[in-house]
Amino acid sequence: MSILELRNIYRDRLNVSNQECDYIYKVILEDLCYIDPIKIALDPNFIVPENSKKLILDSLNRICDNYPLDYIISKKNFYGYDFFVNEGVLIPRPETEELVKWILENNKNLKGTKKVIDLCSGSGCIGIVISKENNNMDVTLSDVSEKALEVCNRNKINLNSNVKSIKLDLNSKLQHPKKYDLIVSNPPYLSTKEAHKIGKNVKYEPEIALFAPINKPLHFYEKIFEFASTNLNKNGEIYLEINPIFIEDFSQLLSRFNPNDVNFRDDFRGKKRLVKVLF
């Protein structure tokens, strides 16, 4: 079958614009089959090798079933860096890039080293980028999930990063011995009540990464503030991604921990999703 015939099958089967179909097809060709997509235009009769044809058609079936393209190609670009991703981790989101940007902006002229911990690090996208972009950030990644830690260790090696990684369960009562100047986290924050509203492709992402415990949408924020009460240095700061629908409850929870200053920031969709807390 030719490269153009396969492209047309994508256009026929995918329920999106031709432009979007072509984008998906080109990504599959390039990142999964290592075939230069320019051939579609320059050599449309090029016969796709049998093994690649199988990959292309299998991928199409999975995409039709809302399986994320990023998992198919095992890759997601985040802040200009290619992160390895699989079903063990959340696919990094653009909103989270804004959290990283905020931290980097506020620490541009850092003098001396700042000890940072990324709680609930998943693929490691937040902590690894912070450490790559600012040499004065001494970053530790932490997650409870072994699968996530495997992925973040892989990203650490792929991206030649010097972050440390540790297993840390925010639900555990065990004391963690180290102190930090900055805590960053994008914890699981969807409430189970929102499960029916979220996109179909999310069904392939790990539940442990998405959902807060039933009827406790702010559970992980409480755990993060408890962690901060013992592990954050004086004048330390916390940057969090939060669920915009629970802002008021979040503010109430936060007031119990007596912060010195709180700043919310809208994401690019105009939703209050980022917060910086000074203690």
Ligand SMILES: C[S@@+](CC[C@H](N)C(=O)[O-])C[C@H]1O[C@@H](n2cnc3c(N)ncnc32)[C@H](O)[C@@H]1O
């Ligand atoms: C929303 S994902 C965030 C991943 C990554 N930081 C990002 O922004 O793409 C939340 C992460 O929290 C981790 N997690 C869930 N329960 C946890 C717990 N009790 N202690 C520590 N991490 C936990 C999950 O394994 C998952 O990797």
